[in-house]
Amino acid sequence: MDMVILVLGTFVLAGGGLLFFGLMSFSGERSALRKARELEETGAEVPAVLVALEPLVRTDTLRAHYEYPTAGGSQARHITGVGPNPLHVVGETYPLVRLPRVSRSVHMGTMAAVRKERRDRERYVRQAVWMMALGATACATAVTGLVLVP
Numbered sequence: 001m002d003m004v005i006l007v008l009g010t011f012v013l014a015g016g017g018l019l020f021f022g023l024m025s026f027s028g029e030r031s032a033l034r035k036a037r038e039l040e041e042t043g044a045e046v047p048a049v050l051v052a053l054e055p056l057v058r059t060d061t062l063r064a065h066y067e068y069p070t071a072g073g074s075q076a077r078h079i080t081g082v083g084p085n086p087l088h089v090v091g092e093t094y095p096l097v098r099l100p101r102v103s104r105s106v107h108m109g110t111m112a113a114v115r116k117e118r119r120d121r122e123r124y125v126r127q128a129v130w131m132m133a134l135g136a137t138a139c140a141t142a143v144t145g146l147v148l149v150p
Contacts, residue, residue, distance in 0.1 A: 008142045015138030022132035033121040040118050048096035071100050
């Protein structure tokens with residue numbers, strides 16, 4: 001009897017943790033999916049020129065500064081961290097997808113990469129929903145078992 005209560009209590013804790021983790025990841029992935037969907041639907045692929053690479057202190061990453069044309073015709077700058085890769089050459093042109101309006105939401109890569117990112121985000125949201133459903137089911141089953149055991 002004590003072993004049954006111990007197992008059911010463990011299922012309550014595991015199900016609650018799974019439900020909590022699913023809720024946390026769901027909210028973040030849903031907003032990332034919204035941004036990826038907006039980039040795919042209204043984004044424009046533009047050439048971005050790598051203008052500077054500077055090393056970060058006490059890490060092996062570099063800070064890359066890209067400049068790309070905005071919708072108004074002026075130049076905007078995108079700063080991101082990159083690994084020490086010999087393929088990054090200052091002065092070279094790389095693809096970047098930006099929104100038609102002024103926004104901080106850009107994606108380094110082609111439209112095909114944006115579509116793949118959106119598909120991945122949709123898959124992550126689906127997995128978070130399944131995780132929440134599994135956690136709620138495990139928790140509800142274990143609580144029902146704990147109520148019925150005595």
